[in-house]
Amino acid sequence: MQLAELLKEWPCSVKGGSIRVEVKGIEDYAQGVKEGDLFVVRKGRNSDGLKYINIALENGAVGVVIEDEKQLDSLKLSVPVIWVPNVLKFMSYSAAKINRYPAEAMQVIAITGTNGKTTVSHFIGQLLYALHKNVIVIGTNGIYINGVEVHLDYEHLTTLQPKHLHKILKVALRKGVEYVVLEASSMGLSKHRLDDCSINIGVFLNLAEDHIEDHGSYEKYKAAKQLLSSLSEQLVLNGDDSFCRTVGLQAKKKKAYFGLGNRVDYQLQLLAEGLVSSTCCLQSKKGQKVFSIPFVGEHHLQNVIAAISTVSELGFGVEEITEAVEKLSLPKGRLEAIENEMNLDIYIDYAHTEAALRAVLQTLNKTVKRNLIVVFSCGGDRDKHKRLKMGAVASKYADMIYLTSDNPRSEDPEQINAQIAAGFSPKQHYEMILDRAKAIETAIQNAQEGDTILIAGKGHETTQTIGSAEIKFSDSESVKIALDKCTKKQ
Ligand SMILES: CC(=O)N[C@H]1[C@@H](OP(=O)(O)OP(=O)(O)OC[C@H]2O[C@@H](n3ccc(=O)[nH]c3=O)[C@H](O)[C@@H]2O)O[C@H](CO)[C@@H](O)[C@@H]1O[C@H](C)C(=O)N[C@@H](C)C(=O)N[C@H](CCC(=O)O)C(=O)O
Ligand SMILES: Nc1ncnc2c1ncn2[C@@H]1O[C@H](COP(=O)(O)OP(=O)(O)OP(=O)(O)O)[C@@H](O)[C@H]1O
Numbered sequence: 329m330q331l332a333e334l335l336k337e338w339p340c341s342v343k344g345g346s347i348r349v350e351v352k353g354i355e356d357y358a359q360g361v362k363e364g365d366l367f368v369v370r371k372g373r374n375s376d377g378l379k380y381i382n383i384a385l386e387n388g389a390v391g392v393v394i395e396d397e398k399q400l401d402s403l404k405l406s407v408p409v410i411w412v413p414n415v416l417k418f419m420s421y422s423a424a425k426i427n428r429y430p431a432e433a434m435q436v437i438a439i440t441g442t443n444g445k446t447t448v449s450h451f452i453g454q455l456l457y458a459l460h461k462n463v464i465v466i467g468t469n470g471i472y473i474n475g476v477e478v479h480l481d482y483e484h485l486t487t488l489q490p491k492h493l494h495k496i497l498k499v500a501l502r503k504g505v506e507y508v509v510l511e512a513s514s515m516g517l518s519k520h521r522l523d524d525c526s527i528n529i530g531v532f533l534n535l536a537e538d539h540i541e542d543h544g545s546y547e548k549y550k551a552a553k554q555l556l557s558s559l560s561e562q563l564v565l566n567g568d569d570s571f572c573r574t575v576g577l578q579a580k581k582k583k584a585y586f587g588l589g590n591r592v593d594y595q596l597q598l599l600a601e602g603l604v605s606s607t608c609c610l611q612s613k614k615g616q617k618v619f620s621i622p623f624v625g626e627h628h629l630q631n632v633i634a635a636i637s638t639v640s641e642l643g644f645g646v647e648e649i650t651e652a653v654e655k656l657s658l659p660k661g662r663l664e665a666i667e668n669e670m671n672l673d674i675y676i677d678y679a680h681t682e683a684a685l686r687a688v689l690q691t692l693n694k695t696v697k698r699n700l701i702v703v704f705s706c707g708g709d710r711d712k713h714k715r716l717k718m719g720a721v722a723s724k725y726a727d728m729i730y731l732t733s734d735n736p737r738s739e740d741p742e743q744i745n746a747q748i749a750a751g752f753s754p755k756q757h758y759e760m761i762l763d764r765a766k767a768i769e770t771a772i773q774n775a776q777e778g779d780t781i782l783i784a785g786k787g788h789e790t791t792q793t794i795g796s797a798e799i800k801f802s803d804s805e806s807v808k809i810a811l812d813k814c815t816k817k818q
């Protein structure tokens with residue numbers, strides 16, 4: 329697309345060079361610029377794109393986009409310098425336009441909420457696939473087309489940056505994909521990553537505390553989540569959550585509420601709960617239906633009803649949806665049970681917020697046969713105030729806690745754990761073993777037949793970030809290694 333064509337509908341000023349040049353893509357990482365890209369100068373937390381203009385030009389940038397108007401005069405370049413009022417919004421607009429707005433040709437479902445986004449997006453993806461639709465799911469656990477993971481070599485965020493998002497959507501459209509299910513993180517929304525991805529249904533799951541420090545305050549975090557409402561044509565909201573109710577009340581658009589409580593359009597009632605499955609009754613304007621769900625826990629009932637109501641709002645019948653629900657599976661690292669011969673119930677779960685840890689512990693507490701043992705820590709360079717609260721929740725349910733490391737990043741894991749332990753009850757039994765593999769091994773070694781072990785916080789993750797080093801690490805691999813060692817010793 330010609331630069332002149334790209335800029336036609338956007339407020340901007342241009343100096344130097346020619347606007348008749350062909351633009352192939354948009355890039356804000358200088359080293360990633362390819363021949364024909366526009367380089368976007370962005371001031372970040374650690375650095376400033378201004379320092380890398382020369383690298384971008386050497387790599388073939390055909391224009392440089394800036395946000396600071398003064399640079400229009402100060403930058404003397406051989407290519408056009410383009411001033412726009414907001415580079416993040418411009419990146420979203422231009423990535424969508426260069427790729428010819430692929431989202432518009434598909435049904436897009438975007439999910440926000442503090443907890444459950446990955447789970448619900450995978451549920452919706454699985455349901456649509458079972459209903460013979462081609463579907464792409466994009467989120468924390470990666471990118472999946474019809475359940476098959478697509479491996480890409482760029483930085484993986486929960487909500488993709490527009491430069492990646494619209495490119496992958498264009499490929500998906502070519503492959504015949506009809507439905508896009510994506511996670512809308514608060515960071516993604518506030519950084520305008522989804523501004524030009526036309527969203528048919530916006531799903532609101534819940535609001536609890538996370539990423540408060542990234543946003544600056546709880547109010548700002550809430551406002552970021554709420555942005556999804558204005559970006560969506562239609563809303564599906566959790567009627568049991570007061571924030572979601574408020575979003576619904578303020579939105580003058582088509583909406584449907586789901587929940588376990590009353591006054592909702594799609595209500596799920598728990599009839600019976602087994603060890604690994606639940607029997608439920610769905611009441612909706614489309615009728616009543618009893619069916620079984622292949623997992624337990626109130627939070628997962630919430631996730632299931634969120635997925636059912638969304639797919640129903642897309643126009644599918646309740647009968648066919650509930651049939652498919654019986655075959656749903658949880659995404660990797662969510663209440664993932666690890667089989668073993670030691671008669672232990674071992675689970676890996678991605679709980680890394682207070683609400684998530686409470687949800688998973690309440691669930692396990694119902695089925696625990698003997699002691700409940702928790703192995704966890706909190707991420708470094710992330711909300712500090714959640715640490716004490718997660719400590720208090722863990723201590724409410726756990727007989728024994730192993731404090732360890734969970735991506736300490738630039739922080740001292742011992743200090744992080746001290747902040748967690750400050751929330752423990754005075755009688756709490758606990759031990760600190762910073763090496764996560766060792767902590768897992770010790771927990772398994774010291775456990776007695778019938779105990780339940782929850783390893784929380786890292787779920788599907790395959791790395792451990794210590795300082796600036798990213799080391800290969802997986803909870804499930806570590807559990808398997810520990811189990812091997814323990815069974816050999818027996
Ligand atoms: C807070 C945030 O969004 N940070 C993102 C941001 O970093 P930054 O603004 O600090 O950028 P910077 O490193 O200072 O660099 C400034 C500019 O110089 C450029 N640069 C920099 C160095 C260089 O060698 N060459 C170069 O061109 C950079 O590309 C950038 O344009 O831009 C970087 C490059 O694109 C991102 O990697 C980084 O996301 C990091 C990875 C991140 O962790 N973001 C998280 C908080 C996030 O977005 N998470 C949400 C999930 C959260 C949730 O669960 O709700 C997500 O959607 O994934
Ligand atoms: N509806 C829910 N309410 C509370 N907790 C939940 C809910 N669904 C899942 N969880 C908990 O949150 C953890 C993370 O779930 P999931 O990955 O689906 O959420 P997410 O919103 O995508 O998380 P993030 O974006 O922070 O990575 C789960 O492992 C579980 O412990």
Ligand SMILES: N[C@H](CCC[C@H](N)C(=O)O)C(=O)O
Nearest residue numbers: 680706707710734735785786
């Ligand atoms: N999306 C979340 C994931 C946190 C997972 C936990 N393992 C951690 O590192 O804190 C974040 O980047 O904050």
